[in-house]
Amino acid sequence: MSSPTGTGDGAAVPDGGPVVYDLAAECTVDDLEEGALYHATVNGTVEYGVFVDLSEDVSGLVHDSNLVGTYEVGDDLVVELGEIRPDGDLSFEEVQVADYEERHVAHGDARVVADLADATGETVVVEGQVVQIKQTGGPTIFQVRDTSGVVPCAVFEEAGVRAHPDVEIDDVVRVSGRAEERDGGVQIELDSLSVLEGADADAVLADLDEALEAAAQPADIEPLVDWPAFEKLWDDLREVATELRRTVLEGRPIRMRHHADGDGLCASVPLQVALERFIAAHYTDESAPEHLLKRLPSKAPYYEMEDVTRDLNFALEDRTRHGQKLPMVLMLDNGSTEEDTPAYRNLRHYDIPVVVVDHHHPDPGAVEPFLEHHVNPYLHDEDYRITTGMLCVELARMIDPDLTDDLRHVPAVAGLSDRSEGEAMPDYVDLAREQGYTEGDLRDIGEALDYATHWLRYSSGEQLITDVLNVDCDDRERHAEVVEFLATRAERDVEDQLDAAMSHVEHERLDNGAHLYRIDVENHAHRFTYPAPGKTTGEVHDRKVAETGDPVITIGYGPDFAVLRSDGVRLDIPRMVTELTEEVDGGGVSGGGHLVVGSIKFVSGMRDPVIDALVEKMADAEIDEDLGSSTALPEEV
Missing domain, CATH: 3.90.1640.30 (inorganic pyrophosphatase (n-terminal core))
Structure with a gap:
C-alpha cells in the first residue's frame, strides 16, 4: 500500500489533512508502511510505555518518550509507524491530529476482477460497487462490480442469516478475502467488507463510471x-x-x-x-x-x-x-x-x-x-x-x-x-x-x-x-x-389441416374487385393441434393467392376472434380495428398487427356484426397489385 509520511516526535501534524489508516482485523505486517499514520487501541500499559493493537495480528510498543497523553487499556490513539525491526518488532510514536482523512486498509493484494482467475488460493482486495445481494440458506452473497467485471463475495454469519445487514445495493465497498474456485467460476470468501464513503467512494465511482462507459460501447x-x-x-x-x-x-x-x-x-x-x-x-x-x-x-x-x-x-x-x-x-x-x-x-x-x-x-x-x-x-x-x-x-x-x-x-x-x-x-x-x-x-x-x-x-x-x-x-x-424431422411433421400436419378445411372455405367478390375468402377455423379445422388458427388462415390464403393471381383477402374466424390476411389490397388493419371499436357498440373489439396482416378479438355474441362491418371496410380499400403481404401472423389468437 502507499501512504504519506507522518511527522513523528509526538508533534502535531500541520494543516493539510493527513491520511490515517484503519487496518482491517485480518491485516498483517505486510500491509504496513513505515512513516504512515494508523488508528491504534491500547492493549496493555507498562512503566516504559503502552502496547497497542492495529489489528488482530499487528501490535507494538509506543515508548513513554513518544507518548503525548496518558492512556489506559481500551483507549484509542493515532500512531506513526517508526520502524519495522529485523526481528519483526514494531515501534510507534503518538501523533496528535485534529483533522484528517481516514482510509480503511483491507488485507491482501489489490486485484481487479478480471485477474482473479490467476489468484485462486490467495488473499485479495477488491474495491467496487454492490450490484446484487443474495441471501442463501447458508452464506450471504454480495455481487461486487469493479472496473473489469463482477465477482460474487460470500460471507457466512449463520445459516440463512443476512451478513452485513447495513450494506445495500449500490454501496461502494472494499472487500478482502481468499479467491476460490466455485462451480466453474471464482468467488471471494470474505474476511472483511467495509462501505467506503467520501473521497474514497467518489474515486471508486469515478473509475467505475469511466470503465462502464467504455465497456458499454458496442462493437464497431x-x-x-x-x-x-x-x-x-x-x-x-x-x-x-x-x-x-x-x-x-x-x-x-x-x-x-x-x-x-x-x-x-x-x-x-x-x-x-x-x-x-x-x-x-x-x-x-x-x-x-x-x-x-x-x-x-x-x-x-x-x-x-x-x-x-x-x-x-x-x-x-x-x-x-x-x-x-x-x-x-x-x-x-x-x-x-x-x-x-x-x-x-x-x-x-x-x-x-x-x-x-x-x-x-x-x-x-x-x-x-x-x-x-x-x-x-x-x-x-x-x-x-x-x-x-x-x-x-x-x-x-x-x-x-x-x-x-x-x-x-x-x-x-x-x-x-x-x-x-x-x-x-x-x-x-x-x-x-x-x-x-x-x-x-x-x-x-x-x-x-x-x-x-x-x-x-x-x-x-x-x-x-x-x-x-x-x-x-x-x-x-x-x-x-x-x-x-420437424419440417416434415409440420408439412404433414398442414396438409391434414387443409384437407379438412378447404372444402369449407366460402368465397365472394368485393366491390373493389378483391376476392374475399372466409373459413370458420373453430368448426371446420382441427383444434388444439398444428397449425393453429393463425397459420391455418395463412395457408388457406396462400393457396388462394396462388390459384387466382388476383388481390385476395382471407378471414379465418372463431367464436370471438378473426385472423386477417391480404395480398394486393391496401388495408390498414390497426386503423380498421380502432374504427370498429368506436362504431360497433358492445362489440368489445380489440386487436391489430401489420397493415395487411393482423387479428381482432370481440365478444362472441357480436361476431357477425363485427365481421360484416370489417368486410365493408375491406370492400372500400384500394387495390394495389404491388403491395404484397407479410406473414407475421399470431400463431394463437
Whole structure:
C-alpha cells in the first residue's frame, strides 16, 4: 500500500489533512508502511510505555518518550509507524491530529476482477460497487462490480442469516478475502467488507463510471449486407446495444419478451446468445447468465396482461428472495402498439425500463412515453419488410461480434418466415448460401421453428430452438436432422389441416374487385393441434393467392376472434380495428398487427356484426397489385 509520511516526535501534524489508516482485523505486517499514520487501541500499559493493537495480528510498543497523553487499556490513539525491526518488532510514536482523512486498509493484494482467475488460493482486495445481494440458506452473497467485471463475495454469519445487514445495493465497498474456485467460476470468501464513503467512494465511482462507459460501447461493425433502408436504423440499434451492455454491467436482469413465431425467434435467439456471452465475459459467477437473462415467448403480437403480470410477479419475488434489481423488459417483434400500453402502465408503477425492437406498424404517440428506446422501421419511413430478426442479428453482433459466423444465415430465415419482400432479401439468401444453406433449407428452418414453438407453448425451448436455428450449435449434422424431422411433421400436419378445411372455405367478390375468402377455423379445422388458427388462415390464403393471381383477402374466424390476411389490397388493419371499436357498440373489439396482416378479438355474441362491418371496410380499400403481404401472423389468437 502507499501512504504519506507522518511527522513523528509526538508533534502535531500541520494543516493539510493527513491520511490515517484503519487496518482491517485480518491485516498483517505486510500491509504496513513505515512513516504512515494508523488508528491504534491500547492493549496493555507498562512503566516504559503502552502496547497497542492495529489489528488482530499487528501490535507494538509506543515508548513513554513518544507518548503525548496518558492512556489506559481500551483507549484509542493515532500512531506513526517508526520502524519495522529485523526481528519483526514494531515501534510507534503518538501523533496528535485534529483533522484528517481516514482510509480503511483491507488485507491482501489489490486485484481487479478480471485477474482473479490467476489468484485462486490467495488473499485479495477488491474495491467496487454492490450490484446484487443474495441471501442463501447458508452464506450471504454480495455481487461486487469493479472496473473489469463482477465477482460474487460470500460471507457466512449463520445459516440463512443476512451478513452485513447495513450494506445495500449500490454501496461502494472494499472487500478482502481468499479467491476460490466455485462451480466453474471464482468467488471471494470474505474476511472483511467495509462501505467506503467520501473521497474514497467518489474515486471508486469515478473509475467505475469511466470503465462502464467504455465497456458499454458496442462493437464497431459493418452491416451484413448493403441496404440503405436498413442503415436508417443503425444509430438506433447502436443506442440499444449500448443500453443492453450497460444494463448487464450494472447487474440489472433482462426479461426478453418476443413474439413466438419464426421472426421473433430469429430476433431473440441470437440476442440471447450474444448477451449470455457478454455476461459470462464480465461475471466470474458461471451461473450469472441464467440469473440475469430470461427469454420468454409471447403468443400474441403484443404484451398481454397475463404476460406482464407474470413478469412483474417474478421480478418482485426475485428482488425479495435474491436481492436482484428490478429488470429491464426487452420487447422483440412486438411492443409497438397501443395494445401494449396497459402492460407498460403496470410496469411504470415500479419504474421498470422498457426497450422495444419491432417492425409492426406502431402507435408512437401511445407507446413512446413508456419506452427508453424504440427501434422500428416505420419510424424512419420504412416498413415491415425490414424484419425484427434482421434488426436483432445486427444488434447481437454489436454486443458480441465473434458471433457473426453463426448468424449469417439468420436474417434470411427471418425474412422468409415473414415473407419479406425487401430489396435486400436476395443478398441475405446469398449470404446464407455461402454458409451452405439452400433457400429450401432456410424455409425448412423457419417451418421447424414454427412447429417446435407451437408445441412448446409458453416454454422458451432453449437448446432445442438454438439447435433448430443453428446458432451457437456445435453439431451441424444434428441440426439438419432435427430440422428435417420437424419440417416434415409440420408439412404433414398442414396438409391434414387443409384437407379438412378447404372444402369449407366460402368465397365472394368485393366491390373493389378483391376476392374475399372466409373459413370458420373453430368448426371446420382441427383444434388444439398444428397449425393453429393463425397459420391455418395463412395457408388457406396462400393457396388462394396462388390459384387466382388476383388481390385476395382471407378471414379465418372463431367464436370471438378473426385472423386477417391480404395480398394486393391496401388495408390498414390497426386503423380498421380502432374504427370498429368506436362504431360497433358492445362489440368489445380489440386487436391489430401489420397493415395487411393482423387479428381482432370481440365478444362472441357480436361476431357477425363485427365481421360484416370489417368486410365493408375491406370492400372500400384500394387495390394495389404491388403491395404484397407479410406473414407475421399470431400463431394463437
